[in-house]
Amino acid sequence: QLHLQESGPGLVKPSETLSLTCTVSGGSISSSSYYWGWIRQPPGRGLEWIGSIYYSGSTYYNPSLKSRVTISVDTSKNQFSLKMSSVTAADTAVYYCARHLPPATTMIDSWGQGTLVAVSS
Amino acid sequence: SYELTQPPSVSVSPGQTASITCSGDKLGDKYVYWYQQKPGQSPVLVIYQDTNRPSGIPARFSGSNSGNTATLTISGTQAMDESDYYCQAWDSSIAVVFGGGTKLTVL
Numbered sequence: 001q002l003h004l005q006e007s008g009p010g011l012v013k014p015s016e017t018l019s020l021t022c023t024v025s026g027g028s029i030s031s032s033s034y035y036w037g038w039i040r041q042p043p044g045r046g047l048e049w050i051g052s053i054y055y056s057g058s059t060y061y062n063p064s065l066k067s068r069v070t071i072s073v074d075t076s077k078n079q080f081s082l083k084m085s086s087v088t089a090a091d092t093a094v095y096y097c098a099r100h101l102p103p104a105t106t107m108i109d110s111w112g113q114g115t116l117v118a119v120s121s
Numbered sequence: 122s123y124e125l126t127q128p129p130s131v132s133v134s135p136g137q138t139a140s141i142t143c144s145g146d147k148l149g150d151k152y153v154y155w156y157q158q159k160p161g162q163s164p165v166l167v168i169y170q171d172t173n174r175p176s177g178i179p180a181r182f183s184g185s186n187s188g189n190t191a192t193l194t195i196s197g198t199q200a201m202d203e204s205d206y207y208c209q210a211w212d213s214s215i216a217v218v219f220g221g222g223t224k225l226t227v228l
Contacts (some may be wrong), residue, residue: 037217047156047164047207049217060216063122096163106211107154107170111163 002027004097004112012091012119018084022097022112029078030055035100037108038071038082040093048093052100053080060103087119123212125220132226139195141223143208146189153191154209155184157202158222164207168193195225203227 008020022036029036037052051061053071061069065084073080084091095117099110126144133139143153153171156164166175168184171191181196195202208220 039217046222047209047219049215049219052217062217063215100217103216104211105152105170106209106217107152107166108156108164108209109166109169109175111165114163 002099002110004110006095006097006112006115008115010116010118012087012117013121014088014119015086018087018091018117020082020095022080024078029073029080030075035102036080037098037100039096039098042093089119092119093117122215123218125208125210125218127208127220127223130224130226132228133198135200135227136197139198139225141193141206141225143191143220144189145210148189148191148210149187151210153186155193156207156209158205158207198227200227
């Protein structure tokens with residue numbers, strides 16, 4: 001049974017960098033069949049895709065966030081990570097890591113439990 | 122960029138049929154996925170590739186997609202189906218796009 005677990009600070013100051021890690025267990029992040037992504041959900045609002053990465057390191061990002069986002073992968077630790085720079089209160093959200101099929105299908109078949117990140121001084 | 126539009130809310134009586142729509146330009150040319158999200162929980166896939174149910178999803182959930190509109194239908198709606206529902210598709214302009222979500226109320 002695949003399990004994804006987000007970890008990282010729950011509070012980030014404005015203008016600083018948000019950093020989260022997703023640890024994958026019960027399956028290999030190096031699977032050729034899947035991409036690994038980050039999705040967020042501001043309180044009381046809808047889902048927003050942030051970006052995704054393949055085990056090889058190939059990435060693609062939401063154009064609206066691309067300038068501030070970097071996603072990386074560490075296959076030796078079965079983890080992938082999110083960095084978002086210059087955060088503001090608008091970046092306060094529950095951040096989910098997830099597994100999905102490749103582009104043009106992108107069916108998200110497994111989600112982490114989510115972690116709330118608040119941006120506040 | 123590509124957008125998917127859902128009604129903010131839909132109400133249905135127990136045992137009746139609920140229909141939740143998702144609209145987008147030439148959406149019928151794309152695969153649509155539907156997710157159910159209950160308060161405080163992660164989303165769960167309920168329909169994939171327009172019409173298919175993952176293992177463990179009740180048969181009362183069905184989907185269709187044609188033209189500019191995809192529809193999630195819940196037949197014989199139960200109280201446990203009260204949730205937020207999100208449609209999702211892939212578009213070359215943005216990659217992964219979600220609809221704004223629909224709150225289904227069973228009353």
